[in-house]
Amino acid sequence: MIRVGTRFTVSPPFAIPTPLILVLQAGADRAARDRIVRRVEELGFRASPVEGASPPVLCVLGADGRTDPSLFRALPGVERVIPLGKPYPLVSRESRRGDAAVAVRDLRIGAGSFVTIAGPCAVEDRETTFAIARAVRDAGAAVLRGGAFKPRSSPYAFRGLGEEGLRILAEAGGEFGLAVVTEVMEARDVGLVSRYADLLQVGSRNMQNYALLAEVGRSGKPVLLKRGMAATIEDLLLSAEHVAEAGGRDVILCERGVRGFDDATRNLLDLAAVPALKRLTPLPVIVDPSHATGRAELVAPMAKAAVCAGADGVMIEVHPAPDRAKSDGRQALLPEAFAALLRDLGPLVALEGKTLAEPSRVRA
Numbered sequence: 001m002i003r004v005g006t007r008f009t010v011s012p013p014f015a016i017p018t019p020l021i022l023v024l025q026a027g028a029d030r031a032a033r034d035r036i037v038r039r040v041e042e043l044g045f046r047a048s049p050v051e052g053a054s055p056p057v058l059c060v061l062g063a064d065g066r067t068d069p070s071l072f073r074a075l076p077g078v079e080r081v082i083p084l085g086k087p088y089p090l091v092s093r094e095s096r097r098g099d100a101a102v103a104v105r106d107l108r109i110g111a112g113s114f115v116t117i118a119g120p121c122a123v124e125d126r127e128t129t130f131a132i133a134r135a136v137r138d139a140g141a142a143v144l145r146g147g148a149f150k151p152r153s154s155p156y157a158f159r160g161l162g163e164e165g166l167r168i169l170a171e172a173g174g175e176f177g178l179a180v181v182t183e184v185m186e187a188r189d190v191g192l193v194s195r196y197a198d199l200l201q202v203g204s205r206n207m208q209n210y211a212l213l214a215e216v217g218r219s220g221k222p223v224l225l226k227r228g229m230a231a232t233i234e235d236l237l238l239s240a241e242h243v244a245e246a247g248g249r250d251v252i253l254c255e256r257g258v259r260g261f262d263d264a265t266r267n268l269l270d271l272a273a274v275p276a277l278k279r280l281t282p283l284p285v286i287v288d289p290s291h292a293t294g295r296a297e298l299v300a301p302m303a304k305a306a307v308c309a310g311a312d313g314v315m316i317e318v319h320p321a322p323d324r325a326k327s328d329g330r331q332a333l334l335p336e337a338f339a340a341l342l343r344d345l346g347p348l349v350a351l352e353g354k355t356l357a358e359p360s361r362v363r364a
Helices: 030-042 126-139 163-176 187-194 210-218 233-245 273-280 289-293 296-309 335-351
Strands: 002-004 008-010 020-024 046-049 057-061 078-083 102-104 107-109 113-119 143-145 179-183 199-202 223-226 251-255 285-287 313-317
Touching: 020 030, 030 046, 030 057, 107 113, 113 126, 113 335, 126 143, 126 163, 126 335, 143 163, 163 179, 163 187, 187 199, 187 210, 199 210, 210 223, 210 233, 223 233, 233 251, 233 273, 251 273, 273 285, 273 296, 285 296, 289 296, 289 313, 296 313, 296 335, 313 335
Parallel strands: 113 143, 113 313, 143 179, 179 199, 199 223, 223 251, 251 285, 285 313
Antiparallel strands: 002 008, 020 057, 020 078, 046 057, 102 107
């Protein structure tokens, strides 16, 4: 209770989540760890091991400001208890040693491996999609993007081909040895999209669709999570925590710009978010300069800046006839401009001590 003046008292409206870290005694074996996990669960909490930690470390999930740390200090085998101070323990930097690498088919994204994702905003037809897939593969992209379900501001705009678009995208990826990423918009569609895509994208409009986040977390597929257009960095990490809590530990974060006041660009690209996120989480962070700027002539400079900011990849829209594209043509690069951009990115990626992830060039 908190006393206000001399007459009234009020109760805090909620208890703030404050997860705890249990550092186990040096030499604790798996049996000792399992005994502690069982006791933590008997106390009404959950325990999640921190990957690669030595000595062993557990995150206690479900604790809040009312939880007495002495409950855990008394457990046999626990060396010390540390309040984490962050409400996203599973995706915090303390959750594992070093940077995380997310596997997408035969690719590694993060932990020194830089990926280029490219393709049309929307899958329009088979011929165009295959032409774009060939062009981005030849330029050096490793992942093909394309929307089959498109969230559009206007209900009269092109909203994608649905399952036919998924089928075309998967066939193009298989033909040219590219992994495939596409957006899933509703929890009920996760199973359908998972049959075709290697990487599930949650778009900015759905970043806080918690039912969807839980469903993609349970899917067994890696997840590309885009920052909401008005979301803070903590909002983004809490959304990633929803995916991780449901079982999806392979999450890639994407900075794609936030809503601003100036129409000179589509959004405000927050490149400072990249190193800020890197300090808070081991998850890979990529940048989408196409949606951030909304202008093709600004994409290359911002992609280069993203590399220098420490990003683990970029996501670029490409189309052979942007003026005829059914979605977001204004921000799409011509294939030759995309190829020139990748030639420029190579030395910058190497300067950052990273390597370019390459397409498998093996048909699925």
